[in-house]
Amino acid sequence: MKALAETVIDDTLQRIRALVGDKGYITAADAMEPHLVEWRGLWRGQARAVVKPADTAEVAEVVKLCAEAGIPIVPQGGNTSLVGGSVPYEDFDGIILSLARMNRVRAIDRMNYTMTVEAGCVLADLQRIAEENDRFFPLSLAAEGSCMIGGNLSTNAGGVNVLRYGNTRELVLGLEVALPDGTVWEGLRGLRKDNTGYDLKHLFVGAEGTLGIVTAAVLKLFPKPTRRETAMVAISGPDAAIELLARARAASADGVTSFELMPRICFDFVLAHIADTVDPLPQRYDWHVLLELSSTSPEDDGLAEKLQNLLEKAAEDGLVLDAAIAQNQAQANAMWKLRETVSEAQKPEGASIKHDVSVPVSRVPEFLRRADEAVAKAVPGIRVVGFGHVGDGNIHYNLSVPKGGDNQAFLARWEEINEIVHDIVHDMGGSISAEHGLGRLKREEITRYKSQTEMELMRKIKGLIDPKGIMNPGKVL
Structure with missing residues (x-):
């Protein structure tokens, strides 16, 4: 029986190869390697082949053939998942289906403020194309030079402009x-209003490829910002950050684009390990906010003056200790480099246990106080690198091994530390995955925090849409 099954699988794989051609069918070890390894090196899986269809029809036919033969599929975009969602397991017996060849922009409707794109389009390319059409696509994250929009959709990616x-x-x-089953749901409608039953697209956004493969999307565009004002602001602490955020939103007519919290340790790591970085402030401070306002007004609406007045008043009230306002784009880029390279700068400092969590914005300071105290008690000398999108309550709560500590011994406490942090997050009504998803990293852990009713609903949806369980098996559920 096993031999018969192998014959069926081999025959199916040959049919897939004939369908996509040699350009779309990879079995050579060196060419497959980038698709098998999680980018941080935490996991390395295996697969029978990497299949790269050229269009939606080929994707559908490949999926249909796999469904008939019972061959599991791992959909993959740029393979930048931070939770192992885009790589196969070590004992995986199916194929990786890469969307990399499907990278066309099918249409741009400037007056509807939309563009229709294929799943393999690289995010940075879509930003550029929108700008070339005098429009703005706001999704922006550190991996934008390699991540693909299909993966962004499948993980409900966040970033700095949320x-x-x-x-x-x-x-x-x-x-x-x-x-x-290989059928295609064609839901490429560019409508802002469509009240005709269940909004099916939201089943697939954030599903991490476990319910189907996103092949194309209609994306929202926005007016292109004509002015940006960027400042690195030293603040008295996280409580001051929340107050400053509220004031910034009111003072700018809700024109706050980004509001990123950074403790001193972020600066220390980046300045020590990342070339061409500099502290824009003349002295050391314990807490910082990278604040950016933007405007789409064709005329000068006093954005720079609004920022200046905001910071001066906040300084008078003791919220702001110092601030550097970027005078040009180069200075703004330098400030953003300090923020965007924090994770990279952590690597030379040794092992780290990372968390992508969210709590209500108003409770971010409380979370930081409680979590800092709890992890310091558990691991004396632990270095807390808690930074990120405080404007939407999303903190990347990364924990570095104590100075001179044993990396492996520290990582061996991963589950213990996770439970400490995540229990606090859950107690505060937060989420243990704000923007990275569940993948395989948090698949089991989520069952501790979601209700039995929620988990059962998710399993029912998965069972109904993917009864054979071939789509990204072992991820999310």
Whole structure:
């Protein structure tokens, strides 16, 4: 029976190869390697082949053939997942289906403020194309030079502009999806209003490829900002950050694009390990906020003056200790480099246990106090690198091994430390995954925090849409 099954699988794989051609079918070890390894090196899986269809019809036919033969599929975009969602397991017996060849922008409707794109489009390319059409696509994150929009949609990616524009879920109007039986749901509608039953696209956004394969999407565009004002602000602490955020939103007519919290340790790591970085402030401070305001007004609406007045008043009230306002784009880029390279700068400092959590914005300071105290008690000398999108309550609560500590001994306490942090997050009504998803990293842990009713609903949806369980098996559920 096993031999018969292998014959069926081999025959199916040959049919897939004939369908996509040699350009779309990879079995050579060196060419497969980038698709098998999680980018941080935490996991390395295996697969029978990497299949790269050229269009939606080929995706659908590949999925249909796999469904008939019972061959599991791991959908993959740029393979930048931070939770192991885009790589196969070590004992995986199926194929990786890469969307990399599907990278066309199908249409741009400037007056509807939309563009229709294929799943393999690199995020930075979409930002550029929108700008070339005098429009703005606001999704922006550290991996934008290699991540693909299909993966962004499948993980409901966040990034630095969520405060003003929302997560990826808020940036999509329609989807095209290859379902687990090989049929295609054609939902590429560019409508802001469509009240005709269940909003099916939201099933697939954030599902991490477990319900189907996103092949194309209609994305929202926005007016292109004409001015940006960026400042690195030293503050008295996290409580001051929350107050400053509220004031900034009011003073700028809700024009706050980004509001990133950074403790001193972020600066110390980046300045020590990242070339061409400099502290824009003349002395050391314990806490900082990277604040950016933007405007789409064709005329000068006094944005710079608004920022200056905001910071001066906050300084008078003791919230702001010092501030550097970027005088040009180069200075703004230098400030952003300090923020965007924090994770990279952590690597030379040794092992780290990372958390992507969210709590209500108003409770971020409380979370930091409680979590800092709890992890310091558990691991004396632990170095807390808690930074990120405080404007939407999302903190990347990364913990570095104590100075001179044993990396392996520290990582061996991963589950213990996770439980400490995540229990606090849950107690505060937060989420243990704000923007990275569950993948395989948090698949089991989520069952501790979601109710039995929620988990059962998710399993029912998965069972109904993917009854054979071939779509990204072992992820999320």
